[in-house]
Amino acid sequence: MSKISTAIISVTDKSNIVDFAKSLEEFGIEILSTGGTAKTLRDNGISVLDVSEYTGFPEMMDGRVKTLHPKVHGGLLGRRDNEQDVTMMKMHGIKNIDLVVINLYQFEKTVAREGCTLDEAIENIDIGGPAMLRSSAKNFKFVTVVIDPSDYTGILEEIRRDGNTTLETRFRLAKKVFKTTWQYDGAISSYLEEVKLT
Numbered sequence: 001m002s003k004i005s006t007a008i009i010s011v012t013d014k015s016n017i018v019d020f021a022k023s024l025e026e027f028g029i030e031i032l033s034t035g036g037t038a039k040t041l042r043d044n045g046i047s048v049l050d051v052s053e054y055t056g057f058p059e060m061m062d063g064r065v066k067t068l069h070p071k072v073h074g075g076l077l078g079r080r081d082n083e084q085d086v087t088m089m090k091m092h093g094i095k096n097i098d099l100v101v102i103n104l105y106q107f108e109k110t111v112a113r114e115g116c117t118l119d120e121a122i123e124n125i126d127i128g129g130p131a132m133l134r135s136s137a138k139n140f141k142f143v144t145v146v147i148d149p150s151d152y153t154g155i156l157e158e159i160r161r162d163g164n165t166t167l168e169t170r171f172r173l174a175k176k177v178f179k180t181t182w183q184y185d186g187a188i189s190s191y192l193e194e195v196k197l198t
Helices: 017-026 035-043 051-055 070-077 083-091 107-112 118-123 128-138 149-162 167-193
Strands: 006-010 030-033 099-102 144-146
Touching: 006 017, 006 035, 006 128, 017 030, 017 035, 017 099, 017 149, 030 035, 030 051, 051 070, 070 083, 070 128, 099 128, 107 118, 107 167, 128 144, 128 167, 144 149, 144 167, 149 167
Parallel strands: 006 030, 006 099, 099 144
Antiparallel strands: none
């Protein structure tokens, strides 16, 4: 298994993310990021490549569209042991994205606020986050996907030791992702079931 070379970080919960990213930078891992996360990392002296600069496509529609791009999802879904995938990635300038650190818009906290409107709730339904999480988790054979800050320490220990995580770790983290996105979609569905349009 090759070493982790590129990570994408886009988090709502920024707990310990600066220290985690600093460690990744020390390991020589390139960091792609977006919006507020990129600003937080840069403000703390961490070198970041904006996803929009990497894809050549600007964020748009108030941030609704920024990571839904073949250069992102190709880098997450590409099978490193599949000659056709590797050829296509090289042909289209797609990097292997080996590490994904994402947590989702806080939909449940938003709708729990008194006076939350349907429009506010809708804007807090994360689309790009779950898509990247699911792409990464599907390709756990090659991609480490992190949704929970409590996993940072163990992941750094593995990278420090071997340059990558173990297959067992990647599989455990992938299962956590699918459970989380299932719960997230359930929360959205439950909320919308109670909404009465007038």
